[in-house]
Amino acid sequence: MSGNAELLNFIYQNSQMGVDTIHQLIGIVEDENFKKHLHSQLNEYQEINNTARSLLNNNGYDEKGISTFDKIKTYLMINMQTLTNKSPSHISEMLIIGSNMGVIDAVKNIKRYQQAEHQIVGLMDKLLRFEENNIQQLKKFL
Template structure:
């Protein structure tokens, strides 16, 4: 089962990975429309990250951020993938894959959540909805 702290850390890590993924591909983007949408996603992730971090601090809990190794591996994989194909449609596909991983992770955590804080539950659902919205928005660029 997942408690409040674990759920908040899951939201925090999902938002952090979303920011990491977007940052890793933005330098290679040539399409300003895709870049604009990704900038909006970056802002949404930043807000979710900030909320989760603040809620963890208010509970006296230490945020569990994504490890530097995971960030490095993600950045390396993105750069390797972009060398093969840096088209906007491929970048959209990469983002959709990342969002899908986020949807799967959040869905499992929400299903296993046994906390009773409506604010935590709402934030987790907002994270899930954000990932799903991002998939729809990126699908337009495939």
């Protein structure tokens, strides 16, 4: 698989995890202000995810989705971590941890795939900036 396809699939999977996680959390969160913030995050993850999928398909690559095992594992972990605490503070903390992991992976992939097409690296950079902004925005809910 080429560096372009690998980087695009990373972006696709990372943003898909964001979409899936935020969808699940919107159903759990009770605070309307926080829910509004999550909807905003969801829209951005969906936009990045759709762009990555389009770029993959337009370049003749198939998107490699998140494995069923990882989806189930994440679903169960979110349910367990929110079973006794559904507060915006607790959920924000969970999301900040996830976004920090996303930032680390994004920086590593930008360095690893420096030779990828400019448009693809730009999309990775957009995802990185989005994750960094998420962290700052979520701090308000801690």
